[in-house]
Amino acid sequence: xxxxxxxxxxxxxxxxxxxxxxxxxxxxxxxxxxxxxxxxxxxxxxxxxxxxxxxxxxxxxxxxxxxxxxxxxxxxxxxxxxxxxxxxxxxxxxxxxxxxxxxxxxxxxxxxxxxxxxxxxxxxxxxxxxxxxxxxxxxxxxxxxxxxxxxxxxxxxxxxxxxxxxxxxxxxxxxxxxxxxxxxxxxxxxxxxxxxxxxxxxxxxxxxxxxxxxxxxxxxxxxxxxxxxxxxxxxxxxxxxxxxxxxxxxxxxxxxxxxxxxxxxxxxxxxxxxxxxxxxxxxxxxxxxxxxxxxxxxxxxxxxxxxxxxxxxxxxxxxxxxxxxxxxxxxxxxxxxxxxxxxxxxxxxx
Ligand code: FA5
Numbered sequence: 001x002x003x004x005x006x007x008x009x010x011x012x013x014x015x016x017x018x019x020x021x022x023x024x025x026x027x028x029x030x031x032x033x034x035x036x037x038x039x040x041x042x043x044x045x046x047x048x049x050x051x052x053x054x055x056x057x058x059x060x061x062x063x064x065x066x067x068x069x070x071x072x073x074x075x076x077x078x079x080x081x082x083x084x085x086x087x088x089x090x091x092x093x094x095x096x097x098x099x100x101x102x103x104x105x106x107x108x109x110x111x112x113x114x115x116x117x118x119x120x121x122x123x124x125x126x127x128x129x130x131x132x133x134x135x136x137x138x139x140x141x142x143x144x145x146x147x148x149x150x151x152x153x154x155x156x157x158x159x160x161x162x163x164x165x166x167x168x169x170x171x172x173x174x175x176x177x178x179x180x181x182x183x184x185x186x187x188x189x190x191x192x193x194x195x196x197x198x199x200x201x202x203x204x205x206x207x208x209x210x211x212x213x214x215x216x217x218x219x220x221x222x223x224x225x226x227x228x229x230x231x232x233x234x235x236x237x238x239x240x241x242x243x244x245x246x247x248x249x250x251x252x253x254x255x256x257x258x259x260x261x262x263x264x265x266x267x268x269x270x271x272x273x274x275x276x277x278x279x280x281x282x283x284x285x286x287x288x289x290x291x292x293x294x295x296x297x298x299x300x301x302x303x304x305x306x307x308x309x310x311x312x313x314x315x316x317x318x319x320x321x322x323x324x325x326x327x328x329x330x331x332x333x334x335x336x337x338x339x340x341x342x343x344x345x346x347x348x349x350x
Contacts, residue, residue, distance in 0.1 A: 016075040109348040113325040121193045129194045131178035137168035139177035143304040144255040157201035171199035175215035183305035189220040212321035219314030228315040256295025263288040292319040
């Protein structure tokens with residue numbers, strides 16, 4: 001009888017090895033261990049044994065049954081993990097490239113413009129300097145020859161910062177305080193550009209309360225306005241393309257003397273056969289576009305920064321960076337740059 005038990009177990013093991021899914025396992029189980037199963041049937045024959053043999057048979061029967069159950073479970077586990085492996089191999093090929101291309105952002109057009117300008121001026125020997133957005137009034141105004149209470153302070157509508165101490169603080173209204181910081185920290189010769197964000201109470205199509213400028217400062221022996229004009233020519237030629245004219249128009253800024261607005265020829269106007277520009281909507285038909293304020297550094301500014309105005313001369317300019325980007329990309333409303341609309345921004349790949 002024990003031989004029969006071993007035989008049944010052996011057959012069950014072989015059938016399990018041929019079973020490939022849960023249904024097949026179930027059938028094997030029913031065939032051997034079910035109510036009418038072949039192993040179960042052997043137990044019923046115990047009654048035919050001599051009483052002294054029954055105990056040993058009972059133990060052998062139970063051991064075979066436990067072994068058979070364990071063999072079925074082991075086979076089930078093996079089938080489940082094989083199915084999982086097959087499933088993973090089908091759906092999760094980790095070496096496969098993603099189905100959707102990941103979209104990369106691009107640099108903001110103002111950032112692209114700033115970097116392009118920094119490169120142009122770096123090639124002309126200018127170092128890049130930065131200054132704080134929250135600025136001491138002494139640097140934003142006083143040392144730039146804005147007298148206290150002088151109406152020139154109203155030229156730039158200022159955001160004042162409530163002070164925690166005696167300091168008089170403003171959101172800087174221009175990048176010109178970086179001139180002061182640079183001259184206080186360095187002896188001439190000085191050749192720097194200072195790009196950055198500035199703030200004024202201003203808001204229309206070409207003016208925003210937060211905008212960007214790029215300051216230029218050149219201080220050395222015998223520096224003249226001719227150097228300024230040559231530098232601006234070079235810059236306009238490199239940024240907008242060669243052949244565009246530049247002109248200086250007398251103007252007033254407290255920290256320069258003489259002072260000038262810088263205009264460049266409108267890059268969008270057609271040239272007539274005569275060579276004269278025609279005028280377009282962007283330059284309002286004037287054929288010129290204002291791009292910066294400029295001038296020779298005022299002797300008072302040199303003195304307030306500890307530089308001898310008898311020994312050194314210098315010039316400075318302040319370019320509207322956003323204006324440069326508007327002209328470069330033919331954007332007519334400044335606000336578009338700051339709305340954060342991806343449909344607009346993705347038009348400026350880099
Ligand atoms: C100044 O800010 C002077 N600090 C420039 C300067 C530097 C003069 C060195 C002399 C020597 P102005 O206020 O004109 O100047 O501004 C310079 C440029 O900034 C303008 O030509 C214009 O392009 C840009 N700008 C001024 N206000 C705004 C604004 N609200 N939004 C966008 N751009 C502006």
